Amino acid sequence: MISKFLYLEWKAFTRSASFASNLALKILMGFVAAYFILIFLGLGVGAFYILKKMKLDPIVAVNQFLFYYVVMDLIVRMMLQKIPVLNIRPLLNFPIKRETIVHFSLGKTILSFFNLLHAFFLIPFSVVLIIEGYNPLLVVFWYLAIYALLYCNNFINILLSNKDGLFMIFLGLSAVLAGLQYYEIFDITTFMGPVFQSFYNTYWAFSIPVLALIALYIISFKYFKNNLYLDAGLSTKHDEAKTEDLTWLNQFGTIGTFLKNDIKLIKRNKRSKTTVGLSVMFLFYGLLFFTNGIPMYNNPTMHIFAGIFVSGGFLITFGQFVPSWDSSYYQLMMTQNIPYRGYLSSKWWLMVIATIITTVIAAPYLYFGWQIYLTIIVGAIYNIGVNSHLVLLGGAFTKTPIDLSSGKGAFGDKKAFNIKTMLISLPQLGLPMLVYWLGSRFDSATTGLALVALLGVIGFAFKEKAFTLIEKTYKSEKYATIAAYKQKG
Numbered sequence: 001m002i003s004k005f006l007y008l009e010w011k012a013f014t015r016s017a018s019f020a021s022n023l024a025l026k027i028l029m030g031f032v033a034a035y036f037i038l039i040f041l042g043l044g045v046g047a048f049y050i051l052k053k054m055k056l057d058p059i060v061a062v063n064q065f066l067f068y069y070v071v072m073d074l075i076v077r078m079m080l081q082k083i084p085v086l087n088i089r090p091l092l093n094f095p096i097k098r099e100t101i102v103h104f105s106l107g108k109t110i111l112s113f114f115n116l117l118h119a120f121f122l123i124p125f126s127v128v129l130i131i132e133g134y135n136p137l138l139v140v141f142w143y144l145a146i147y148a149l150l151y152c153n154n155f156i157n158i159l160l161s162n163k164d165g166l167f168m169i170f171l172g173l174s175a176v177l178a179g180l181q182y183y184e185i186f187d188i189t190t191f192m193g194p195v196f197q198s199f200y201n202t203y204w205a206f207s208i209p210v211l212a213l214i215a216l217y218i219i220s221f222k223y224f225k226n227n228l229y230l231d232a233g234l235s236t237k238h239d240e241a242k243t244e245d246l247t248w249l250n251q252f253g254t255i256g257t258f259l260k261n262d263i264k265l266i267k268r269n270k271r272s273k274t275t276v277g278l279s280v281m282f283l284f285y286g287l288l289f290f291t292n293g294i295p296m297y298n299n300p301t302m303h304i305f306a307g308i309f310v311s312g313g314f315l316i317t318f319g320q321f322v323p324s325w326d327s328s329y330y331q332l333m334m335t336q337n338i339p340y341r342g343y344l345s346s347k348w349w350l351m352v353i354a355t356i357i358t359t360v361i362a363a364p365y366l367y368f369g370w371q372i373y374l375t376i377i378v379g380a381i382y383n384i385g386v387n388s389h390l391v392l393l394g395g396a397f398t399k400t401p402i403d404l405s406s407g408k409g410a411f412g413d414k415k416a417f418n419i420k421t422m423l424i425s426l427p428q429l430g431l432p433m434l435v436y437w438l439g440s441r442f443d444s445a446t447t448g449l450a451l452v453a454l455l456g457v458i459g460f461a462f463k464e465k466a467f468t469l470i471e472k473t474y475k476s477e478k479y480a481t482i483a484a485y486k487q488k489g
Contacts, residue, residue, distance in 0.1 A: 014407060015095055031246030033113060037120050044124030048132065059200055060193070061239040066180070067192035068148050074119075075170050077157040080318070081114050083313045103223045106217065109154055119149050138199045146198035148209035155216040159223065171281075258346030265325060266318075272325065279354075282313025284361055286376070290368045300445050303372065304452060305429060305437045307379030310362050310388070314354035315383050316428075319391035320398065321346045323474075327401040327485040332480060348467075355383050371445070378453045379432075385456030387428050389466040396473045431455070 051058040063413070109115075130136045163164035180186040183367045198205045268270045309316070323330060323343075334345075359380040366373045432452045439448030 009370050019403070021071060033117075036117060040117060040120035040123060044121040045128060047121075048128045058125075059134065060197060062125070063200070064189045064423055066146065066196045067188060068152065068174070070232065071170070071174050072154060073114075073150055075174060078113055078160070081112060081157060098225055101220075102221055103225065103433075106155075106158070107219060109158060110151070112154065112302045115151060115154055118147065122146060128176075138200050138203070141203065142200040145209045146196075147204035148213040152209065152213050152216055155213070155220045158220055158296060159216075205402055233267055258343055262325075262346065262350050263483035272318070275321075276314065279313035279358075281311050282316070283358065285313075286310040290365060290372050296370035296446055300375075300440060300448070301433055301437050303375050304448070305376075305433055306380060307375040308383060308429060308432060309379075310376050311355055311359045312364070312383040312387060313358060314425060315351045315387060315391060318354070318392065319347070319351050319388070320384045321400065321402060322395040323397070323481070324394060324398060324400045324402045330485050334478065340474050341467060344467060344470060344474070347392060351388050351391070352384050355380050355388075371430040374449060377448045378456075381453045381456035382432050382459075383456070385459030386431075389459060389463070389470065390428055393466075396470070396481075398480050399477075401485045423462035 047062065048058045051061045054061075122143055128141050129139045177186075177188050182189060199209075266276055286306045286309070289302055318325075326333060359377060363373065363375050365376055432455065435451045435455060436448035439445075439451040
């Protein structure tokens with residue numbers, strides 16, 4: 001039966017309307033995976049000798065910070081890891097044991113790249129430990145314990161996949177703990193380091209995370225098995241409807257009507273609220289660049305990169321999925337006498353207003369100097385004048401139906417990848433960085449900022465011509481978009 005499930009998965013992949021983009025994504029992700037594999041391999045082999053040169057015991061030093069490693073692994077999973085599922089509904093009509101369906105679905109997560117990647121660090125590091133004279137049996141026990149903890153994250157992520165806000169809670173706690181340790185107020189590693197070290201020092205300690213992993217698998221299995229019914233876990237959830245007039249937007253005509261729909265969509269749906277929450281995180285992205293904490297980010301060219309992200313968090317996270325936010329009723333919209341220009345203008349104004357508000361909220365960056373905040377303002381001008389148009393244009397080729405009730409995948413999913421979309425997105429970050437670099441190299445940093453701002457002003461001046469091109473593109477892609485939104489799963 002497992003082989004039949006694999007056969008169905010392959011057919012679903014090859015027969016998908018987005019097969020070409022899926023295949024292109026797999027190839028691209030293969031290169032990305034190879035990149036991270038090489039990094040982890042290098043760390044696995046080199047970490048021992050680097051720590052030795054620092055006159056530290058390698059396994060003690062690694063264990064001291066494994067707490068952050070495990071916690072960050074969980075945060076990354078909650079943010080990026082998709083939970084593999086079967087198209088379960090049709091299978092319930094066949095004489096297939098529910099246990100088999102659940103085991104296969106959970107088994108797919110075990111082979112996730114998020115799980116296998118850690119082996120490229122832990123295995124080389126463990127081999128080097130053994131070669132350098134550490135007790136082989138204890139090293140193996142330590143390896144099993146750490147990998148069991150990482151697999152525990154896999155099943156914790158599955159069980160918490162529908163719990164709203166937990167991602168932000170975990171991220172906030174991690175940031176607080178890291179901040180307290182950085183300012184030497186409280187060091188969590190002094191308490192957690194000995195716990196991880198015990199997996200090496202004590203023969204039986206490795207069994208604790210292994211037993212925890214087994215327990216989490218059993219809990220996950222029972223949870224999904226007990227909810228594998230059409231009238232239980234697979235039933236469609238109906239939320240209580242609440243009316244909201246927003247009549248003050250009526251003065252803006254057609255654009256106001258669309259803006260009302262977008263505001264209601266953001267406030268009432270799990271996926272859109274998650275995306276807005278993530279866009280708020282972009283406000284803090286500049287701290288990586290403007291605090292001089294990371295040497296490679298401490299240059300003006302990277303600062304303009306950060307300025308675009310800080311001011312354009314909402315534009316990037318929300319705008320990239322226009323018109324996918326309306327995918328559930330897009331076919332109905334296309335049967336109405338709705339002008340594309342009004343529809344697109346409402347999305348544009350929503351992104352522009354959000355960019356302006358974000359830029360004002362980012363005023364505390366003045367603490368790092370007026371030049372830093374000026375960089376953010378220039379990034380906002382470029383976002384309004386250029387990136388807002390590019391995001392809308394790219395949306396014509398991003399045929400990704402969105403489940404508004406789901407909070408997962410706020411950064412999108414595999415169908416969002418498209419060669420045309422990728423080519424359109426390159427100027428969003430690459431062009432301003434190049435222009436700024438040229439201006440600062442041949443004159444000054446102020447000239448670089450002025451040139452980037454000038455690009456934004458020119459883009460704004462040619463707004464109508466840009467919208468004509470965007471509207472034409474949406475009309476040409478209309479039927480392909482409708483066909484993509486019809487396909488589920």
